[in-house]
Amino acid sequence: MAERPATGRYAEAGPDGFLCGFVALAGRANVGKSTLMNRLVGAKVSIVSDVPQTTRFPVRGILHRPGLQVIFIDTPGIHKPRYRMNEEMVRLATRVLREVDLVTVLIDASEGFGPGDRFVFELLKSARSRSVLVLNKVDLMSKERLLPLIDEASRTGLFEEIVPLSALSGENCDRLQAVIADRMPPGPPHFPEDILTDLPQRQAISELIREQVFQQTRQEVPHATAVLIEMIEEGENNLTRIHATIVTDRDSQKAILIGEGGRMMKAIGTTARRSLEAYLGSHVHLSLWVKVKKGWRDDTSVLRLIGLPPS
Ligand SMILES: Nc1nc2c(ncn2[C@@H]2O[C@H](COP(=O)(O)OP(=O)(O)OP(=O)(O)O)[C@@H](O)[C@H]2O)c(=O)[nH]1
Numbered sequence: 001m002a003e004r005p006a007t008g009r010y011a012e013a014g015p016d017g018f019l020c021g022f023v024a025l026a027g028r029a030n031v032g033k034s035t036l037m038n039r040l041v042g043a044k045v046s047i048v049s050d051v052p053q054t055t056r057f058p059v060r061g062i063l064h065r066p067g068l069q070v071i072f073i074d075t076p077g078i079h080k081p082r083y084r085m086n087e088e089m090v091r092l093a094t095r096v097l098r099e100v101d102l103v104t105v106l107i108d109a110s111e112g113f114g115p116g117d118r119f120v121f122e123l124l125k126s127a128r129s130r131s132v133l134v135l136n137k138v139d140l141m142s143k144e145r146l147l148p149l150i151d152e153a154s155r156t157g158l159f160e161e162i163v164p165l166s167a168l169s170g171e172n173c174d175r176l177q178a179v180i181a182d183r184m185p186p187g188p189p190h191f192p193e194d195i196l197t198d199l200p201q202r203q204a205i206s207e208l209i210r211e212q213v214f215q216q217t218r219q220e221v222p223h224a225t226a227v228l229i230e231m232i233e234e235g236e237n238n239l240t241r242i243h244a245t246i247v248t249d250r251d252s253q254k255a256i257l258i259g260e261g262g263r264m265m266k267a268i269g270t271t272a273r274r275s276l277e278a279y280l281g282s283h284v285h286l287s288l289w290v291k292v293k294k295g296w297r298d299d300t301s302v303l304r305l306i307g308l309p310p311s
């Protein structure tokens with residue numbers, strides 16, 4: 001494990017003074033919240049794709065350092081909801097802002113501030129939580145373009161610190177970790193040291209399959225898709241059998257998900273199986289079925305099954 005940094009509250013906490021706190025990662029969709037959480041925790045905890053609205057419910061990832069525990073909460077991207085599902089996603093993300101010790105707001109610095117970011121700032125104001133700003137994706141831009149962004153962000157008066165970084169390459173992520181550590185309150189750890197997330201196994205499995213749908217399909221298809229786990233069976237010879245249903249909204253989307261001669265299903269199944277094997281540490285036999293359930297994004301019984309219980 002890393003040594004304590006040489007300066008700041010974290011270093012001053014002393015050998016017996018444990019710090020433990022909750023930190024939300026918030027921002028509009030696709031700015032890199034899940035990538036950053038995985039980077040900070042040092043493990044793949046939350047799924048990532050280049051499709052906006054990948055994360056659908058808050059996912060916790062836990063950082064362990066000597067004398068410090070940070071419970072990060074990766075939240076769904078804030079966006080304009082068109083379905084009940086999206087209303088619940090935004091509601092959960094907004095609620096988390098008020099429940100944490102610190103909010104880390106992300107923007108995609110390569111795109112600059114947009115109306116979506118400003119809307120997030122308004123939510124942050126109402127939440128009245130302490131906050132820091134991350135200017136993410138600096139690997140995609142020249143450093144000269146950073147200064148005006150830092151100026152504009154400081155003028156909002158909302159942030160205690162502004163940290164430019166790249167969640168993807170890891171550049172300057174240690175700086176953010178130090179900024180966060182110095183703002184954690186004293187308190188005992190909430191989780192044992194070997195726990196990196198409290199996401200239940202069933203949900204983690206469903207997420208890893210959904211990640212492949214998001215990475216391999218385009219346009220409306222990923223948004224119109226959910227993954228329901230029907231069966232997980234640990235068999236002999238270190239083999240886990242998993243049956244999952246991919247639910248989608250329309251026949252045309254089902255056809256895309258299956259693909260010509262079943263090609264898309266096969267591609268999703270093969271990559272999902274590999275990531276499930278890495279996650280479970282066993283061989284996996286994965287059976288996938290596609291089912292059309294029109295209007296499922298407004299159906300609270302389905303939403304409950306995918307971790308979005310109605311408010
Ligand atoms: N170049 C670059 N790409 C990044 C960086 N961070 C994230 N990305 C990419 O941005 C896309 C979105 O990343 P996510 O981590 O899923 O973003 P998110 O904010 O969690 O998105 P939602 O869950 O949809 O709200 C992915 O393709 C990432 O690989 C970065 O620092 N640099």
Ligand SMILES: [Mg+2]
Nearest residue numbers: 033034054055
């Ligand atoms: Mg995400």
